[in-house]
Amino acid sequence: MIFLVVFLALVIDKLTDWRQTVQDDGPWLRLLEHVEGGAASRREPWLSLFLLVVLPVLLLGLLLMALEPLAYGWLSLPLHLLVLLYSLGRGQGKRELGPFRDAWRRGDDEAAALVAERDLGLGATDAPGLLRAVEAQLLWRSHQGFFAVIFWYVLLGPVAALAYRLLALTIEHAKAEAIRERAGQFRHAFDWLPVRVLLASFGLVGNFVAANRAMLADLLHWGIPARQLLAEVGPVAADLDEPYAGQAGIGRLDSLAALLVRARILWYAAIALWILFR
Numbered sequence: 001m002i003f004l005v006v007f008l009a010l011v012i013d014k015l016t017d018w019r020q021t022v023q024d025d026g027p028w029l030r031l032l033e034h035v036e037g038g039a040a041s042r043r044e045p046w047l048s049l050f051l052l053v054v055l056p057v058l059l060l061g062l063l064l065m066a067l068e069p070l071a072y073g074w075l076s077l078p079l080h081l082l083v084l085l086y087s088l089g090r091g092q093g094k095r096e097l098g099p100f101r102d103a104w105r106r107g108d109d110e111a112a113a114l115v116a117e118r119d120l121g122l123g124a125t126d127a128p129g130l131l132r133a134v135e136a137q138l139l140w141r142s143h144q145g146f147f148a149v150i151f152w153y154v155l156l157g158p159v160a161a162l163a164y165r166l167l168a169l170t171i172e173h174a175k176a177e178a179i180r181e182r183a184g185q186f187r188h189a190f191d192w193l194p195v196r197v198l199l200a201s202f203g204l205v206g207n208f209v210a211a212n213r214a215m216l217a218d219l220l221h222w223g224i225p226a227r228q229l230l231a232e233v234g235p236v237a238a239d240l241d242e243p244y245a246g247q248a249g250i251g252r253l254d255s256l257a258a259l260l261v262r263a264r265i266l267w268y269a270a271i272a273l274w275i276l277f278r
Contacts, residue, residue: 003275005080022085045178053166061159083158087165089145104249131249136231142260151194164190191226199233205262206237
């Protein structure tokens, strides 16, 4: 059922707008507002994190346990699909990158900087630095919006996928620094293994020697953030050239996007083989 759920989620994501409907964060955001409004949240950030992440995950686990014995577990398939769709990343990456790509292709650095700040929340002191920041965000959004979610869903099921997304939402929307800090610690732990599997995938579908050389020193380093690892290894694995201006810069983004597509295909094949032979 795991491969079927992943396949259906990808088909729905590509061919329909249902993901945006499923990804209604309104009820959870109201819970966040209520939790942060309480006096206990300022004194006990761990309690707030329990209410925001652990409690919904526990409720999902109990519901899945109730559905699994029925109809050989097939009644739980719609719930698996809904949770996986909800757990995928927010927004439309290609659509949000469109205005930046247009400005960069024209060679209008000022417009590209304004668009990057408006649409992507990015800034840099020079044009090459801005493009590197966009590349890093492209890699990071693909990881936290797709690869990490799929990894934990395949490994531990919808409970782990939902926990990852709720941690990401907490980091993004919580106002209390203490809550964001603790959620960040948990997400760092969630990111540690899947980001290294993704980097190994980059080596298999990209420049194997260069990618392995770039990540070997930090392969087992616990403290290095997943976003930093991706920004360092991704461009190397894509075998990007140095030119940044104009169409050459767009070519760098296209090469990274192609690398991510090849990594996705590799993951689909690996999941299918794992399901087949386990």
